Amino acid sequence: MKSLNILIVFVIAATFAHAQNKKYIKTMETSIPTIFQAESTESLDATANKFDRIGQAEESEWEPxxxxxxxxxxxxxxxxxxxAKDKVLDQALVSLGKAGMLSENNSEIIALQGFINMIKIGVDPGTRGQTLSPKIMADFGKAMELAPNNPRTNLFMGQMLFGTAQFFGTGVEDACALVDKSMALFESEKPASSIAPSWGLYSAKQYKQQCESALAKKESQE
Incomplete structure (x- = not known):
């Protein structure tokens, strides 16, 4: 009888956990698109706050x-x-830090961290270029080592190299090769789950256009 009671408790607990997981997935599936549909900064504030609340409720999940x-x-x-932009990016790093504590050596988290710091360079290029660039490259390098076929990591690295090449007036071939690779990876990407990161193709297409323009300009000058 004691064994039967334990089994019943286990089944009830497993059933409850499964129901909770389904609810979590459904909530995330309906919430993620609101990031890309937001029409104002206020809408994005509401979206960020909602994900924070989901994260507080689902203490072991990194995605929120x-x-x-x-x-x-x-x-x-x-x-x-x-x-103001810098303060918002700092908020992004705080949220991402919470995700990183729940999922170590996660290529998506590490890549996004590098991407955020890459944007922060634009706030003060003269001061931050030298200090943040090595950290960004280290993040992208680690993310690519963990997941070589992550399209976002390849795109971010391509963006970083493109910006560096433009700043120093050097060739963009290596950068654009990564952008091309990212586009191919986006087209064939099969996310690990319905709530796994899968965004970035639109940005890749934009950078593809910049690459074509930069390469065409170089050819015309040769």
Whole structure:
């Protein structure tokens, strides 16, 4: 009888956990698209706050804090004031830090961290270029080592190399090769789950156009 009672408790607990997991997945599936559909910074604030609440409720899940960070990143893109942009990016790093504590050596988290710091360079290129660039390259390098076929990591590295090449007036071939690779990877990407990161193709297409323009300009000058 005692064994039977233990088995019943186990079945009930497993059933409850499964129901909770289904609820979590469903909530995330309906929340993630709001990042890309947001029409204002206020909407992105609401989205980030919602993911924070989901993260607080689901203490072992890293995805809510990842998407909270991404919401802050998308907000930063819409802010022109550099100091305000910087504060939002700092918020993104805080959220991402919580995700990193729940999932170590996660290529998505590490890559997004490098991407956020890459944006932060633009706030003060003269001061931050030398200090943040090595950290960014280290993050992208580690992310690519962990997941060589992660399209976002390849795109971010391509963006970093493209910006560096433009700044120093050097060739963009290596950068554009990574952008091309990222596009191919986006097209064939099969996310690990319905809530796994799968964004970035739109940005890759934009950088593809920049690459074509830069390469065409170089050819015309030769």
């Amino acid at each position: 804090y990842y998407y909270a960070a991404l919401s802050h990143v998308f907000k930063a893109f819409r802010i022109e004031d550099l100091q």
